[in-house]
Amino acid sequence: MGLELYLDLLSASCRAVYIFARKNSIPFDFQFVDLLKGHHHSKEYREINPLKKLPSLKDGKFILSESVAILFYMCRKYSTPSHWYPPDLHTRARVDEFMAWQHTAIQLPMSKILWIKMLIPMITGEEVPAEKTEQMLVEAKNNMQLFEEKFLQDKMFITGDHISLADLVALVEMMQPMGSKYNVFLNSSKIAEWRMRVELAIGSGLFWEAHDRLMKLAEWDCSTLDPMVKEKICELLQKFK
Amino acid sequence: MGLELYLDLLSQPCRAVYIFAKKNGIPFELRPVELLKGMMFPVFLGEQVPPETLASTLAELDRCLQLLEDKFLKDQDFVAGPHISVADLVAITELMHPVSAGCQVFKSRPKLAAWRQRVEAEVGKDLFQEAHAAVMKVKDLPPADPAIKEKLKPSVQGLLQ
Numbered sequence: 001m002g003l004e005l006y007l008d009l010l011s012a013s014c015r016a017v018y019i020f021a022r023k024n025s026i027p028f029d030f031q032f033v034d035l036l037k038g039h040h041h042s043k044e045y046r047e048i049n050p051l052k053k054l055p056s057l058k059d060g061k062f063i064l065s066e067s068v069a070i071l072f073y074m075c076r077k078y079s080t081p082s083h084w085y086p087p088d089l090h091t092r093a094r095v096d097e098f099m100a101w102q103h104t105a106i107q108l109p110m111s112k113i114l115w116i117k118m119l120i121p122m123i124t125g126e127e128v129p130a131e132k133t134e135q136m137l138v139e140a141k142n143n144m145q146l147f148e149e150k151f152l153q154d155k156m157f158i159t160g161d162h163i164s165l166a167d168l169v170a171l172v173e174m175m176q177p178m179g180s181k182y183n184v185f186l187n188s189s190k191i192a193e194w195r196m197r198v199e200l201a202i203g204s205g206l207f208w209e210a211h212d213r214l215m216k217l218a219e220w221d222c223s224t225l226d227p228m229v230k231e232k233i234c235e236l237l238q239k240f241k
Numbered sequence: 242m243g244l245e246l247y248l249d250l251l252s253q254p255c256r257a258v259y260i261f262a263k264k265n266g267i268p269f270e271l272r273p274v275e276l277l278k279g280m281m282f283p284v285f286l287g288e289q290v291p292p293e294t295l296a297s298t299l300a301e302l303d304r305c306l307q308l309l310e311d312k313f314l315k316d317q318d319f320v321a322g323p324h325i326s327v328a329d330l331v332a333i334t335e336l337m338h339p340v341s342a343g344c345q346v347f348k349s350r351p352k353l354a355a356w357r358q359r360v361e362a363e364v365g366k367d368l369f370q371e372a373h374a375a376v377m378k379v380k381d382l383p384p385a386d387p388a389i390k391e392k393l394k395p396s397v398q399g400l401l402q
Contacts, residue, residue: 051312
């Protein structure tokens with residue numbers, strides 16, 4: 001049995017891993033773990049990853065979670081082209097810095113936008129108070145500005161002239177609000193241009209294939225949602241009130 | 242000009258960096274930066290944190306500690322195996338944070354307590370105590386300047402939600 005990747009492309013972290021593996025022709029078995037059906041909480045999946053999170057990698061007996069760790073692992077094991085994770089001390093440190101910062105600065109706010117604008121109203125039938133929504137959008141906007149000023153600056157990509165893991169991770173996360181038709185790329189032409197560059201470097205076909213499930217989220221029939229998962233989401237709504 | 246580290250030892254990530262640099266004899270100039278972290282919410286806001294918030298935060302902490310034990314530490318001496326790594330440094334400095342607030346993280350968890358002893362021994366007791374001196378004294382901090390308190394109030398309230 002070869003490399004197995006446990007994924008649901010609804011998740012930004014899964015998309016980063018999927019795109020990277022496909023782009024570098026790393027052979028793997030796609031193990032679909034349906035987030036919308038709550039399968040990440042299943043007994044079977046908990047044996048793979050007790051953290052109940054996606055993505056996970058299984059390489060023989062070796063199991064790895066955390067998309068950043070998985071991306072680094074694939075770079076090392078499959079000796080992917082060096083621009084993905086450049087060997088130069090300072091350039092690599094810049095990628096590491098971004099990877100550490102993005103969890104709370106980009107991934108979290110972008111994911112919250114999708115929840116607040118679409119998933120919570122869709123599943124619970126209730127809107128999140130406008131004040132909270134506004135707060136969330138402002139936070140996301142401020143962090144996009146920080147991204148532009150500190151990480152992108154006037155370069156083509158985060159590390160300079162070539163795409164790296166940092167651009168891949170940044171973009172898939174910024175795409176998350178698109179699931180609720182909210183486009184964060186409209187505020188800055190610099191970021192919009194960077195977005196296009198990253199998409200082209202990946203290949204538009206692969207990029208949009210990876211984002212298909214996210215873009216079709218609005219069509220999801222949430223009456224099929226596992227009741228236990230629905231309950232957890234209703235609890236989540238309380239946190240926003 | 243050599244390596245400069247901008248740190249406030251009240252911050253967990255700063256402690257991890259500080260301990261690592263000192264332990265490995267990496268020459269650096271410490272540039273102290275004073276953050277007013279305000280981890281003591283009641284002191285800062287002048288009001289108690291709602292009990293439901295405290296309860297759910299402690300429950301979350303408990304859940305994370307369980308995961309740390311079951312998934313990362315397991316039956317090993319250290320997080321990544323038989324030897325100390327940066328993962329242990331990061332974990333220990335984070336866990337010392339609730340300890341400084343009087344939260345007995347290690348009390349009912351003998352496995353974690355044993356691991357903490359091992360990490361402290363590997364780092365060196367003196368260096369470990371030195372790095373944590375600031376945060377252990379945080380309860381004795383003088384009251385924050387009212388102007389700074391006002392400025393930080395919205396972000397502290399944000400953290401509570």
